[in-house]
Amino acid sequence: MDTNSSLMQFDVSSIPSSSIFYSPSISPLEEDMPCNDDGQLVTLNYFPCQVCGQPAHGNHFGAISCRACAAFFRRAATGAKTVYKCKKENNCQIWENGRFVCKKCRLDKCNEVGMDPGRFQFDRDPISATEQFINTKQAKKPFFLDSLPETIEHFLGRPHFIMFIEPPSYTDKNFIDCQYLLEKATQLLVLGAEKPLFAKNNLQKLALGLNLVRDIPANSQDIHILTKLGKDEAMTWWETDFLAVARWLTYFDDFQQLPQAQQVLLLKSVWHVWGRLDKLSLTATSRRRNLCEKRQMMLGWNSVCDPKTVDLDISWFTKYPREQLAFFGFPDEMEDWMAGSALEPLMELQPTDIELTYMLCQLCFHYAGKKWQGEILEVTEKFQECLANDLHSYYVNELHMPRYVGRLNQMLKINNMIQQDIWEKRAKQEIAKIFDIFCIEFSHPEMFEDNC
Incomplete structure (x- = not known):
């Protein structure tokens, strides 16, 4: 055939x-x-x-x-x-x-x-036929189970036919009263600077005030490693940063001339933004001096934690387990809370005290002006213009560096990275409010906007 x-x-x-x-x-x-x-x-x-x-x-x-x-x-x-x-x-x-x-x-x-x-056509099999297994010493675990998103019904604990009915809010929310903290900070603003300082301009005076506020011993290497972060540590953290910013702003003469209401409003707006850059700066300095390891983050001049190993207790502000909060930044939230991507550029820049002070001022006042607009925006723009002139004088007259635009761009780039991180987290915070993720309530919630 x-x-x-x-x-x-x-x-x-x-x-x-x-x-x-x-x-x-x-x-x-x-x-x-x-x-x-x-x-x-x-x-x-x-x-x-x-x-x-x-x-x-x-x-x-x-x-x-x-x-x-x-x-x-x-x-x-x-x-x-x-x-x-x-x-x-x-x-x-x-x-x-x-x-x-x-x-x-x-x-x-x-x-x-x-x-x-x-x-040839690939990847056309159903999920059940294409499970990828990760070999471990104990057993084999389906790889795709870790990557599949959780359903809304399972996340909320309600069937889909009543999912859109607004549930009752948590009745056992933890209430945090910040009135005492606000009164203490207001008193600091009224009394003014605790130590008289004399400097050529506002920027240099703020730089001297920053060293007083930090109160870092000259040769101290006694650093405490934090193994747990919970409610008590967070409260201490907030109080330290809030009062430190209040004390620091008393060394800014133009700020002291504002009405008390505007002073308090600006303080409530910028204290947590100031804290981010301050801790990034402490971490960068400590890593250069080999006072902390590469993975560790400085939370103060004498306290450090490892985001990978620290025991992060979140039960006091949410009833959901950490595995269900992956979208909102958990369980890796501690690692990028302070915009850790800005650490490497900050270590390469190695800013002087004057430059770091300008970065703190520019970051805080730009954030507050963009947030409140109107009269506050006009005030913060005047502050930034005045401090920019002081920075120009510092470069030209003291460092004899008339061509400083490259260094200034590096400073502003780091600030923009921090602000970009804040804007991205703000959207997740709004979603968390809609789904009532957090079981915590503040007496002054405006103090903690974007503080995530």
Whole structure:
């Protein structure tokens, strides 16, 4: 029998019905099925496999072929490390004595008839059939289970048909009264600077005040490693930063001339922004001096924590476990809370006290002006203009560096990275409020906006 002939006569009782193939790209051939006495022998027009000559089953990878040759070509074409060799002269009969004789000649024939590896389709199996397992010492864990998002029904603990009904708010919210802290800070602003300082301009005076506010011993290397961060640590942290900013602003003469209401409003707006850059600066300085490891973050001049190992207690401000708060920054929130991406540029910059003071002022006043607009924006813009003139005088007259634009761009780039981090987290905070994620309430909530 000639295997290359497209018209063959055979007994259909010996061929399964699935072997009869009509090409979808070619009009079906007419079937001539004459009835004889036995009703067994018919004449049937069909397409043979272009590779081996056996009955074809369809168009596979650009050629009419049987399933066996299609599967062979898929295996052979994707196995780049497999090299087939012909034992004869690369002219073997593909199908002989009921078996495929030579893989080399069979693959060459597949390429010759037009089979194209570019037609392969991957990743079409269902998830249940493509589980990727991570080998561990104890067991094998499905990889995709960690990446699948949690359903809203499971997250809220309610079925979908009542999901859009507003649930009652937490009745057992932790209430934090900040009135005593606000009164103490207001008293500091009224009394003014605790130590008289004399400087050429506002920027230099603020730089001297920054060193007094930090109160860092000259040769102190007694650093305490924090292993747990909870409610008590957070309250101490907030109080220290809030009062430190209040004391620092008393060394700014232009700020002291503002009405008391505006002073308090600015203080409540910028204290946590100031704290971010201050702690980043402390961390960068400590890493350069080898006072803390690369992964550790400074929370004060004498306290440090490792975001990867610290025990972060969140039960006092949310009832959800950390695994369900991954969208809002947990469990890696401590690692990037202070915009840790700005650490490397800050270490490379190594700002002087005057430069760091200007960065703190620019970051705080730009943030407050953009937040409140109106009269506050006008006030903060005047502050920034005055301090920019002082910085220019510092570069030109003291450092003799008239071309300082490159260094100034580095400083502003770091500040922009911190502000960008704040804007991104603000959107997540709004979503958290909608879903009532946090079970905490402040007496003065405006103090803690963007403090996440």
